[in-house]
Each structure stands twice: as C-alpha cells, then as structure tokens.
Amino acid sequence: MQLYRACYRSKIKWENMHLPLPDEIDRTLLRLRRINRKAGVTGALLLVDQHIVQILEGQTGQVLDTVYCVMNDPRLENIEGIIHEPVDFRMFPNSLMFFRDLTDGVAASAYPVLRPLLDHPGDVTRYAAYLAISHFAAELQAGRLTNDMLMI
Numbered sequence: 774m775q776l777y778r779a780c781y782r783s784k785i786k787w788e789n790m791h792l793p794l795p796d797e798i799d800r801t802l803l804r805l806r807r808i809n810r811k812a813g814v815t816g817a818l819l820l821v822d823q824h825i826v827q828i829l830e831g832q833t834g835q836v837l838d839t840v841y842c843v844m845n846d847p848r849l850e851n852i853e854g855i856i857h858e859p860v861d862f863r864m865f866p867n868s869l870m871f872f873r874d875l876t877d878g879v880a881a882s883a884y885p886v887l888r889p890l891l892d893h894p895g896d897v898t899r900y901a902a903y904l905a906i907s908h909f910a911a912e913l914q915a916g917r918l919t920n921d922m923l924m925i
Contacts, residue, residue, distance in 0.1 A: 777833040780856035783849040806869040817871035830863045864910040
C-alpha cells in the first residue's frame with residue numbers, strides 16, 4: 774500500500790461563509806473527521822490569517838479524492854498545492870483532522886519555525902510547510918505520549 778501526502782494552501786472566501794467562523798470551523802471539522810474516518814485519511818488543518826493550510830495523508834486515491842473535494846469548496850479560492858508526493862509514513866497517523874488556529878499571533882512569538890507560515894501564508898514554500906507540519910506532528914505526538922503514560 775502506497776501512502777501519499779498532499780498539502781495545499783488556500784485563501785478563505787469570506788462571502789461564502791454561512792456561519793460565524795468558530796461555528797463554521799466546528800461544523801467543517803466534524804464533517805472532515807467523519808469523511809476521513811471512512812476514507813482512512815489523516816491530517817491537519819491550520820488556520821492562518823486569511824488562509825488555511827491543510828495536510829492530508831493516506832492511500833493515494835483517497836487523498837486525491839479529498840483534494841478534489843477541496844478544490845470544489847466554494848468557501849476557498851486560490852488553492853495552491855505545496856506538497857504532493859508518495860511517503861513512507863504518516864506524520865499524523867491517529868489524527869482524523871488535527872486543527873490549530875494560528876490567528877492570535879502567540880504561536881509566532883513562541884515558535885520561530887512558524888514565522889514564514891504566519892508572516893506570509895500566501896507564499897508558503899514546501900520547506901516552510903514541512904517545518905510547520907513537523908512542529909505540530911511533534912506536538913501531537915508528545916501529547917499522545919503523555920496520555921499513554923497517564924493511562925499506565
């Protein structure tokens with residue numbers, strides 16, 4: 774089985790949002806996680822200023838089907854692929870859709886690795902995307918290890 778990773782950025786089309794942003798996010802995450810569970814897709818969604826950056830991982834067909842759905846989402850525009858490649862492992866193996874809201878500016882001061890993503894979300898490079906993804910994958914893994922230790 775070949776694993777595949779896709780990462781894209783897109784600008785939010787605010788006029789097509791039907792709910793206040795927190796409600797829109799909650800509704801979207803609920804739907805994404807339900808669909809991803811059925812498709813075997815994992816990943817992360819980062820909210821950055823007027824943009825989102827999303828990482829999807831899983832079997833090639835399921836990931837590309839998900840990307841196709843994203844491309845048809847009327848709430849998004851200027852969708853641009855950053856990473857599209859076969860991979861040997863998942864960075865978010867147990868996360869149906871990890872989410873972080875980075876709009877408060879705190880993450881930029883606390884984690885310099887996120888500066889390119891936060892300062893210029895419309896110009897995120899493959900390298901900057903991987904740095905941010907790795908940061909959150911490690912954060913999530915550390916949390917999981919803590920939860921495992923507490924269960925012992």
